[in-house]
Amino acid sequence: MQLLCESLACERGGRRVFADMNFTVSAGEALVVTGRNGAGKSSLLRVIAGLLRAAEGKIELTGGIEESSLPEQAHYLGHLDAAKPSLTVRENLTFWTNFLGAPDEAATDAALDAVELGSLADLPAAYLSAGQKRRLSIARLLAVKRPLWLLDEPTSALDAPSQGRLAQFMREHLAGGGMIVAATHGPIGLDAPRELKMGVTA
Numbered sequence: 636m637q638l639l640c641e642s643l644a645c646e647r648g649g650r651r652v653f654a655d656m657n658f659t660v661s662a663g664e665a666l667v668v669t670g671r672n673g674a675g676k677s678s679l680l681r682v683i684a685g686l687l688r689a690a691e692g693k694i695e696l697t698g699g700i701e702e703s704s705l706p707e708q709a710h711y712l713g714h715l716d717a718a719k720p721s722l723t724v725r726e727n728l729t730f731w732t733n734f735l736g737a738p739d740e741a742a743t744d745a746a747l748d749a750v751e752l753g754s755l756a757d758l759p760a761a762y763l764s765a766g767q768k769r770r771l772s773i774a775r776l777l778a779v780k781r782p783l784w785l786l787d788e789p790t791s792a793l794d795a796p797s798q799g800r801l802a803q804f805m806r807e808h809l810a811g812g813g814m815i816v817a818a819t820h821g822p823i824g825l826d827a828p829r830e831l832k833m834g835v836t837a
């Protein structure tokens with residue numbers, strides 16, 4: 636399986652954010668996207684996730700499920716933790732597993748346990764701290780198996796043990812043939828991932 640991005644360009648508000656981006660990510664590989672504020676890291680992830688239209692270029696996922704689109708084979712974790720405040724922690728994750736087409740009660744509970752939210756499963760999400768909300772988002776990655784993880788600053792708001800657990804989840808995902816594209820301003824706990832520096836002119 637491979638993600639291929641070729642001659643990719645993106646415009647926002649009529650302004651060119653990036654152009655001529657070329658890279659591949661193969662099964663078992665992580666690509667860390669770095670660059671200054673405004674370099675276009677989040678925009679790139681959103682273009683790959685199908686949430687923004689590319690101004691130019693092509694994006695392909697080869698070797699995946701033929702009848703599924705790229706967004707259907709990817710998880711996108713953005714800056715905002717999409718948690719409905721009035722639903723409980725478990726109800727939020729159940730909403731997502733239904734929305735993503737893979738409802739599974741056992742997998743939902745196992746994912747909550749893995750991110751150490753099992754004891755808070757019946758608490759309304761409104762009461763979660765920032766880091767706990769982030770862990771609820773991360774539980775989506777575990778509850779529904781998808782090969783491509785698109786992670787925007789995934790460690791933000793996480794304490795050190797939670798960062799360590801996320802790194803372990805990422806390593807297991809890669810060991811199982813998964814792929815990761817992660818935008819970050821700092822280390823995310825992976826050993827020597829490939830790096831794509833944005834906003835750098837040669």
Ligand SMILES: Nc1ncnc2c1ncn2[C@@H]1O[C@H](COP(=O)(O)OP(=O)(O)OP(=O)(O)O)[C@@H](O)[C@H]1O
Nearest residue numbers: 647648652670671672673674675676677678679818
């Ligand atoms: N909806 C929008 N309309 C117009 N311009 C936008 C919009 N969203 C983002 N931009 C611009 O696109 C550029 C890239 O933004 P983006 O969020 O992709 O950067 P980033 O590298 O992820 O930044 P950061 O490190 O601060 O998160 C910025 O100059 C930003 O102002």
